[in-house]
Amino acid sequence: MKPSTIDKQNKNASAILSEIINQPTVSRASISSATGLNKSTVSEVVKQLIEAKLIVEIGAGESSPSGGRKPIFLKINKTAGVSLSIDIRFDQISLLTAYLDGEVIQTVSHHEQINKQNIITRLMKHISAIQQETPSTLFGLIGITISIHGVVHDNQISFTPYFDLDEIDLVTALKQHLAIPIYIENEANLSALAESAFNTPYTHMVSFSVHTGIGAGVILNDHLYRGYKGRSGEIGHTVLYPGGIDCPCGNKGCFEQYCSFNALMKRYRQIKNDQTLTYDQLINHYHEQDAETIDLINRFSRDLSIGLMNVMGAYDPEVIFINSEITDKLPEILPIVEQHISRSIYNEIPVYRSELGSKASLYGCAVYNIKTFLMVDQFRFNV
């Protein structure tokens, strides 16, 4: 029995599951006081959830000072099902499987050029391999969430500037092969969900993804904010320099034509007149105090700080996390960025380097799958 078939008429099951998944130790009594549900209702729903094998009882807790009965703790039955996360870049597909508490089982990456012709065949091959390697569980794969580096609205890809996936209906095509719930979501939005699930004190945050392109995922009041048609946080296509560099979106001077990884590398190779240079070589040049590279990084940092301040003005977050291989390998950029921000009205908003690295959106897919399967509003990683 899946959670959606339990107690469908009211929200009690999801309120109780939410307590169990998000608190380190939970008993029937603590659920009752946290949710305001009376004890007999809690006991009845807990009984259904245990019978459905979604939760389990674990050891007895300490007895109360008055000598009352020892409470029995409740935990999610994490091995009842498996979440599958998939991240699709134009040159790479990554997959991650996790149990219902978010514990990662396996992560794999395949380097291959992706387009609308080959995507379904490639995905089906990788999903079949994962299904064979994953331990068998009661519910099997509970959901597949796919991270897209582009705009997603209503389970459709509406804009992918660097490949042609916006010309196909990915979810419908996959559903012809798989009887598993399939969702797609923007990469930066998923990274924001993951950041929120790991950094729970913040209720307003922005996760800033700087990869081939630039996007921002926005969490407002603990909830992902997508905007009217999924374009919230599409900061990469706001204009930094009017009439500037051509962008595949059709505009000129877009932010990501100056501050994406590709933009930085293009400029660096132009300056050095060598198309073979790598990012590691840029870092070496920087550390060797090469004047041209220092100037390049200073200009990059200033442009990046403008984009960050635009996001700060639009959403007023408590904190911004930057997820990028650029700042991961060259953290010296952040103090320069902070210096620019310190001269603005946004000077109290900290900018941190994300610790989730290249797996951020994959964790976000797991958060989405688990929240949807368990019908819970919030999910925190307790692992």
Ligand SMILES: [Zn+2]
């Ligand atoms: Zn653009």
